[in-house]
Amino acid sequence: MGDYQLGEFEEIVLLTVAVLYDHAYGVSIKEEIEQKLGRKVSTGALQTALRRMENKGYLDTQWGEATSVRGGKRKKYFMVTPFGKKALDHVQESRQKLWKAIPKIAFDFGK
C-alpha cells in the first residue's frame, strides 16, 4: 500500500528519535548517533534528514524550553508519528522478508 521512502541515514535518525523518546532534539540526536554508531554527523546532514521526515509526516515537532546554554533559544523536540512507526515497520518487514528468503546454502561458507 503505502510507499515509504526512507533512506539509510533517515532510518537511523528516525530510530534514534524513537530511542530518545521525549528528549529527542538536535544536539541529543546528534550525540546519540555519534556515540552509539561511532559515525560523525554534521548538523547540516542531520537537520536535512529531520526536516525532510517532518515534511513526509514521519516526525512531529514541539517547541521545548529555552536555556542559557542555548543563548536563550528554544529547543525543538521531535517525536515519531504513527505514520513514522509504520514506515519503520515497513522497512523492518522488507528486510526480514529478504533475510528469510535467503537459502541456507548461500551463507554456508564452511567447507
Added chain:
Amino acid sequence: MVNKQIDIDNTLVLRLLRRFIKPEYYEDIAGDLDEQINSYRIHKNLIFWWLWKEVILLLHPALLRPFFKFGKLKNSNTMLINYLRIASRQFKKYKMNTAINLIGLSTGMAACILIFLFVQDELSFDRHHEHAEDIYRVTVQNFDTDGAMNRHWAFASAGHAERLKADYPSITHAVRFFPWAFPDLEYGDQRFPGEPVIFADDDVFDIFSFPFLLGSPETAFNDIFSLVLTEESAIRIFGNDWAEQDLLEKTLKLTARGQEFNFKITGVMEDMPDQQHFHFEYLAPLRLVEQAMGEETMNNVGGNYNWLTYIRTAPNADMASLTESAVGFWEKYVDPIRGRPSSDFYKFQFQPLLDIHLRSNLEGEYETNGSIDQVYIFSIVGILLLIIACVNYMNLSTSHFTRRLKEIGVRKVLGSGKSALVTQFLVESTLITIMSLPIALLLVWLALPAINDFLEKSLTLNLIDNYLLILTLFSLLAIIGLLAGLYPALFLSRLGTVQSLKGKLAASPSKWNFRSVLVTVQYAVVLGLIFALTVIESQIDFIRTSDPGYRKEAIIDLPLSRSMENLETFKTQLLSYPNIEAVAYSSRIPTGRLMDSWGARFFKGDEAVDLDFRLPGIMVDEDFLDTYDITLAAGTDFQRQMDTFADSIGYYIINRSAAEALGYPNPNDIIGENISYGPYKGRIYGVTEDFHFESLHSPIVPMVMMKSSSRLRRASILVNTQRLPETLQHIESTWADFDPVNPVEYRFVEDRFEDQYVQEQRLSQMINVFTVVAILIGCLGLVGMVGFLIDTKTKEIGVRKVLGASVANVLGLIGAHFTILIGVAFVLITPIAYYLMNDWLETFVYHIDMGVLIVLLPVVIVMVITAFSIGFQTLKAALDNPVKSLRTE
C-alpha cells in the same frame, strides 16, 4: 551553570544562516549550535572554523528559504528549459553571430587564464618554506660622503651572519651560502668537473624547508665532510636508480684548489622548486670553508660582500626597529671612515624573503628575478582583454536586437515580467560563456608549451589540484556571463511592448548611445596597447642600432679556466690561424659589469686629492682597445711590457667621462698626469671616447682601464666570420691543448649584448600577442556593430542616394561615425598611455623621445584596421540600389 557565555548570535556566520535558512528553522538550529559550543564540546580554538563548516553544510536546499519569488511557481524549471531552448535556437539560426561570440569570448578567456597562471606562478615564489614570513635576506647599502646611495649589494660580509645572530635576540637563525671554488667531483671512474657545490651554515635547514628524500636535515651536517645532494645531482652521478644504491654509505671525492677531500653523502633533498629565487644542487657544511679560509677572512665585517646571507627572526619580529638598531652594528664593528661613523656609509637592509623574487633587482642577484611591474602590467592587460571580450558580446547582442523584437513583444503580452526577460537574456549569455570555456581551455592547452618555452617557466593547466584556478574559472564564467549579459538584458527588456510587436525601432533615438561608449572603450584599449607596443619596439630598435661605442660583432667571449696557463703562448697559437684577427685578454668584458671602484687619488702637481666620485675599472692587456675597436680621444694605447702588478706602477687609460669628471674637458690635457688606483700610482697614458661598457639601463660612468698581465680571465677573440665552423674548431682544439680537463665554453659578445635586453624583448613580444588578440576581438565587434549601423540607416542611405548623394558621400557618413569614436578614444587614452610609457622609458638612461609620430601611429593603424573590417559591408550598402532599400518595409 556555564558562566562565560560565548555569544555567537551576531557573528557574520550566524547572520548568514539567518538570512538563508527558512525562518521557522532558525531558532532551534542556532540553539543547537550555541549549545554545542557553550557546553565545551568544541575546542575553543576551533570554534570559528567549526561554526563555518557546520553552517556551510547546513546550506542544503531542503533547509533554505526559496531564492526567487517565482521559484514558488511550479513552472520555474519549465521556463528555464524554455529559455535554454530559445537560446540554442538563436545560436543555431545565427551561426555567424554565434561563431563571432564564441571566438571573442574564448580568446579573451584564454588570455585571461594564461595571465592568471603566469601571475599565480610569479606570486608563489618562495612561499613553500614553512618560515617564509620570518626569513629575510641581509643586504648591505653603501652611501657616498654626501649621503646618496651608491651601491646596494645582495650580499653581506663573511662575519655578519654570526654577529647579527649573537647581538640581536630577535634573530634566531642565520645562514651564509658560499659557492667555494666549484670543485671537481669524482665517483669511481666518473668525473664531474666544476660542480656547483654550495657551502652553508648549519642553520640552513632550520631556516629553509628543504624536504629530504633520503637522510634527514637533523643529521645532514653532523660531519664536516658531509654532502647533501638533490634528486637531480643524485641522478647525474648515480643514475636513475640512485634510490636503490644505499647512497648514505657512499663517498665522493672533491678536488678544489689542489686539495682533495672525501665527502660522505648524508642526504638527498627534493629538487628545489622552480618557484624559488635560488637553486642549489649540492649543500655542504660551511665549517670546511671556515677552516680553509682562516679566521681573519671569516671575521671580515666591512668588505668582501660575497656571502649570500639569510636570517630567520622570531615570529612577527618588529623589523623596523631591528633595522634601526642594526645601525649600531656598524659603529660597533667597523672603524670610523674619514672621521665619520661607519654607519654613515653602510647600512643593513633586511629584505623579506617573499619580496625578493618580485621586488628586488640588486647588483648580483643570484638568479634573474621577476618584476612586480610585469605582474601588474599583465594583470591589467588581462582585465582589459576580458572587458573587450564582454563589450564585444554586448555590442553584438544589442546590435541585432531587431531580430528579437517580435519575440520580446509576444512574451510581454503573455505576461512576462521584466525580471523574467532579464533572466532569459542572462541565461543566454551564461550559456554562451559556458560554451566558450572548453574552447578557451583548449587554446590555453595549445599555447602553454610555447608560452613556457618563451618565459622559461613550467606553467601547467592543472584542473584537479589547482583550486585557485578552478575558482578563477568559475568566477570568470560568472563575471563574463553577468557582465556580458546584463546590458543586453536590461536594454532588451526595456523596449516598449507595442513598438516591439509592431517591429518598429523605437529604441535608440539618439546616435550616441551606450553602445558608442562601449566601442569607444574598445578603441581606447586597442589604441593604448598599440601605443605601448610602438614605444617598446622603438626603444628596442634604438638599443639595437645605437652605437655602443665598441665593436660587438664577430667577437667571441671565452672565459678562461683556472688551470689555463701560458696565456701568451695560447694567444700566439690562436693568432696563427688566419681567420682569427685579434685576441685580447681582460678581467671583464663590455656587456658585463665594471669592477667595484678601488680607492683612487688624483695628483695635481705634488698634491694628491681623493676622488669624490666612483671610478670603477677593469684590467686589460695591450690588444683590448684594438679588438673592441674603442677609439682613443687622446694619448696612446698600452705597451706590451707594461704590467701594473709586476712593476707596482700603475699604467692607466681612462674614458672621456673620467677626464671630464677630473676637470679636463680637453682630454689631451690630462695625458701624462698621475693617478693612484688602489696601491698603484702611475701615469695616465690615454683617454678613450665614452662607450657603453654596461647596458643602456645605466649611464656611462667614469672608468679606468689598468694594464696588467695577470688576473685576466677572459679572452676576446675577433674572428673573420667566413668559415666560422672551422675557426671555432680551431679554437676548441687549441683550448684542448692547454686545458685537457675543462670543456671549452664560449659565447658571441653580440649574444651577450642582446641578453642585456631580454626582459624588454619578452615584454614586447607578450604585449604584441595580447595586442593582436585585442585587435582580433575588437574587429569582430566592429563587424557586428557596422552591420547594425547599416541596418538602421538603410532608409537614410536610400533617401540620400535618391537625392543625389554619391557612394563616397555614403561611405563618409558611416566612416565619420567611427572616426569620431576613434577620436574620443584617442583623447581619453593618450595621456594615460603617454604617462605610463614615459615611466617605463625612464628605466633606461638612454632612451627615445616619444615624438608626434609615435603618438599618431596607433591612430593610423586603428583607422586602417577599422576601414578593413567595416569596409566591405559599408561599400555594399553604399552601392545598393536605393530602390531596393526604400521598398523594404
